[in-house]
Amino acid sequence: MIRTEADFKRCLEAQKGVLFYFATQSCSVGEALEPKVKELLSEKYPKLKYRFVDMNMAKELSAALQVFVEPTLLLFVEGKEYIRKSRHIGLMELDEALRRLYALAFED
Numbered sequence: 422m423i424r425t426e427a428d429f430k431r432c433l434e435a436q437k438g439v440l441f442y443f444a445t446q447s448c449s450v451g452e453a454l455e456p457k458v459k460e461l462l463s464e465k466y467p468k469l470k471y472r473f474v475d476m477n478m479a480k481e482l483s484a485a486l487q488v489f490v491e492p493t494l495l496l497f498v499e500g501k502e503y504i505r506k507s508r509h510i511g512l513m514e515l516d517e518a519l520r521r522l523y524a525l526a527f528e529d
């Protein structure tokens with residue numbers, strides 16, 4: 422589980438591409454969206470790693486990354502943030518954004 426900035430940085434260093442899903446266990450929108458995001462990644466973008474960050478357990482990390490709304494998705498490729506989406510996240514819009522970046526980063 423990712424709770425600190427050190428955990429976050431280790432995850433970035435260990436993976437080429439990571440999608441961080443920031444939410445809490447009490448967020449009904451986040452709970453409904455999370456399985457759909459995980460399914461999208463596993464079906465279309467298997468080289469991206471998925472990491473859930475519980476904002477209640479990682480308050481300092483959330484603040485450091487300026488994540489104040491749940492759910493929030495952050496996509497990092499090679500340590501750089503490329504996508505940030507919060508609250509009202511459309512799966513089709515996310516899919517389109519991921520498709521372009523995935524092709525550049527993972528497909529030769």
